[in-house]
Amino acid sequence: MTKRALVCGAGISGLSAGICLSRMGWDVTVFERDSELRTAGAGLNLWPNGVRVLTALGLGRRYAEIASSLDYYRTFSSSGEVIAVDDLRDWNERYGASLSGVYRRDLSKILVDALGPDRLRLGWQVTGVEQGDTVVCRFANGEIAEGDLLVGADGINSVVRTSIFGQHTFSSDGFVRWRGLFDLADVDVDPLSEAEVWGQDGHFGYLPIGNGRAYWFAAADGITQDTEAVVAHFNGWKGSPVPGLIDATERSSIIRSELQDFVRPLPHWSKGRVTLAGDAAHPMLPGMAQGANQALEDIQALGTALDSYDDVEAALQVYEQVRIPLVAPIVQYSRSLFDFDDQNELTSGHRNPLFDRYNRFVERRDV
Ligand SMILES: Cc1cc2nc3c(=O)[nH]c(=O)nc-3n(C[C@H](O)[C@H](O)[C@H](O)COP(=O)(O)OP(=O)(O)OC[C@H]3O[C@@H](n4cnc5c(N)ncnc54)[C@H](O)[C@@H]3O)c2cc1C
Structure with missing residues (x-):
């Protein structure tokens, strides 16, 4: 049976996650809060x-x-x-x-073209997440969507992240x-x-x-x-x-x-059928100009893990085990x-x- 992926956020992480998963045969929908893409x-x-x-x-x-x-x-x-x-x-x-x-606008356009506009829902703001045998997203417009996987690619103030891990502390240097x-x-x-x-x-x-x-x-x-x-x-x-x-x-x-990053990195990115990518997982200062590049690397690693393991939850654990130690020094050196x-x-x-x-x-x- 075709697996269903929900992706929250249509920035670089979310659009590339949508492209990657749809090319792997998943039925993907990318939900974006804004009514047009912010560039x-x-x-x-x-x-x-x-x-x-x-x-x-x-x-x-x-x-x-x-x-x-x-x-x-x-x-x-x-x-x-x-x-x-x-x-x-x-x-x-x-x-x-x-x-x-x-x-950025040109990059966003080629990503949306590759995703296929019919896989993108604009004006759908995720407000809550629940999971069991499947994962369910609730939206501000009253709609509900259900899938086998949720990728929280909803940026630095991620609702998906706070839904599964609670609040995390940001740095406050005022950069x-x-x-x-x-x-x-x-x-x-x-x-x-x-x-x-x-x-x-x-x-x-x-x-x-x-x-x-x-x-x-x-x-x-x-x-x-x-x-x-x-x-x-x-x-x-x-x-x-x-x-x-x-x-x-x-x-x-x-x-x-x-500009903000976290005081300490998130210890986990995944819980059950839900995971994070890009700024939702690892906000960083732009010192090394790597935020979007690391987001793209996240998506490639996520795709590889989901391709290697039938079990979604096992794949998400492997994904975070691979990515967290690789991203941590880049966040640190971006700050330095x-x-x-x-x-x-x-x-x-x-x-x-x-x-x-x-x-x-x-x-x-x-x-
Ligand atoms: C000044 C500056 C310069 C930078 N320069 C570089 C650079 O040169 N190179 C580089 O690699 N990186 C750079 N970065 C970092 C880069 O911009 C980010 O890392 C990257 O854009 C993150 O993409 P993302 O898709 O994870 O998040 P975002 O781009 O933040 O996208 C998140 C998307 O989710 C949507 N969303 C939010 N909440 C919800 C919700 N509840 N429901 C549905 N949708 C939601 C948002 O509207 C948004 O479209 C820079 C950052 C800054 C601040």
């Missing part, structure tokens, strides 16, 4: 580990069409001094894919990141490079995200509320590319995000990369520390 957040860095999962889901060609593939990662000081140039041109050979940038969009045609930067700019009082990064677009992300010490203060702050980084990028940014595209003081101690000629961490903790290779 806030502008751009996204996908690393080879995430791109390899998209390729395994059959989306490699579509992804290559919408994304920017990046050959270099440049690191500057806020006065424009070159600190590091990391050459990534051998990454296809080394890791099976390039570092890349993508517009904020600012993001904006610009057109590459309006600026003088290398369209094949991602770059970071390090200052004593903040941090700025930018990358192309396909179709002539690019986006920046930034943190400015002590500025957590005021967009104009952020603009004024980074306009002071003369000698670096930053003032030119700020100038090319439509003010209305600048968004502010509060928010210690900008360490970065400012580096002088010209160093590699950006991001790459050793990627190699060791994401690709899990010896240095």
